[in-house]
Amino acid sequence: MSKRFYITTPIYYVNDRPHVGTAYTTIAADVVARWHRQRGDEVFFLTGTDEHGAKAAESAAKAGKSPEEFTAEIAQLFQLAWKNLNIKYDDFIRTTEKRHARSVEKFMQLLKDNDAIYKGTYEGLYCVGCEKFITEKELVDGKCPLHNRVPEKIKEKNYFFRLTKYLDTVRRLIETDEIVIEPVERKKEALGLFQQGLEDFSVSREKVKWGIPLPFDSKQVIYVWVEALQNYVSAIGYGDDIDRFHRWWPVDVQLMAKDILKFHAIYWPAMLLAVGEKAPKKEFIHGFFSINGKKMGKSLGNTIDPNDMVEKFGSDGARYLLLSQFPFGQDGDIQESRFVEKYNADLANGLGNLVSRTANLMEKYAVENSMTDPGIASDKIEEIESAIQELSLENALKKIFQLIAEVNKYLDAESPWKMDDSQAEKRAEVLRDCAARVRRIARLVYPFLPIASRRIERQFSESLVKKEDPLFPRIQA
């Protein structure tokens, strides 16, 4: 049963480079997208970069570049990283693109027309040195740490989104799972946010220059978060190509890490309701990484560059290592020393070696390949499929790798290398069976390890299977 499937990652802020966190979300989305494509669904997989706002402008200035130049460079870094990781997205949206601005303007105008936006005043601490609002949290001894000066309390005229008007509806949608929020802890957290008091929020900035002007007040720029969320609809033609938009909306799954839950679970559905569109079907929130027990972050300088992982383990290896280690949806601690261990144990010794020994035996005994169905129990296949549908990606992998172990056991039990030519028939039968299972495993593993999967399928579709170079060469620690 073919269907349409729209999946998104957050668009990543250009203030930072790609790191394991962003890579994790993106790989997971790619796996799910590939899985759907493999079963014949029509898929739209969106990712991109969030490029406006004071921070981006500041970073550009620091780098001595124009915001346009700077953001283009960072966007390219993301595209390169995703290419290296073999991410097959259908679209990469940049919020500085015209198509985005067009949709956003329509969206904002409609909010205004629907009386979801009103004029008010925004009050905050403003540091003249930084030329931006800073939060109390950022203060050191009541002063801006960068400029060592006390920020001024400033009021600026802003436009506000009437969030409070939509809160009851959004809460109900979450409670009834019309917006599914998973894992369930995150649903509880989202519902908890309502109790903490949510207020209307400002959707524009007067002081910020780097952004999209409000369509009904060009002196103001749209608050970057508001406009960023709208990428999910602008990329599919909101306000521009209605048919295309409704072909994909509402989105099936939005993946993200837990820090942006509030924006996606509450603000975003509220804004959609305000313009008369449906809320997302599902928001799936995964956890954070810590690295060797410490919080990952630029300030600690312990981020891991996914490109380095690809260089060391290959794209399949990097994808596997990130997805296999922790339950998708929970926090996990990355121990870099375990990467090599895991790679060797599962990919080199497990899948890679199984492929080698099977191919070698096939070649050695010149076994004629057949494309028969393998003897893998269908309930196991179903378990794997449903694990992927539930986004229990690590479980799906675990179950697939159990199948690999089974073939190894089977080979050992039958020991075809001990059979002499009087048993040639039996020997060929065993090996054909192994080959069929390897082929099936290759298909199962495709969303996770697309390159290895393709190689195995090609190798094992020949009438005479030959041994080839190792899929995953062992890495010396």
Place this chain on the structure above:
RNA sequence: CGCGGGGUGGAGCAAUUGGAAGCUCGUCAGGCUCAUAACCUGAAGGUUGCCGGUUCGAGUCCGGCCCCCGCAACCA
């Protein structure tokens, strides 16, 4: 009492609605030799943070306590 997550054999993690505590790595002992010094079999190793409660039965529910971590207007 701001919100949320977590504390399980040496290490990293699992345990759908409460019911014989599993997996991977590592360690030790065998086996095999087709394979990437790989693969297979077996063993050792846990009073599931602490205390109390509910129950025929709790890692799993309830109460209290002790630690660790994340979030609280913009780093996934």
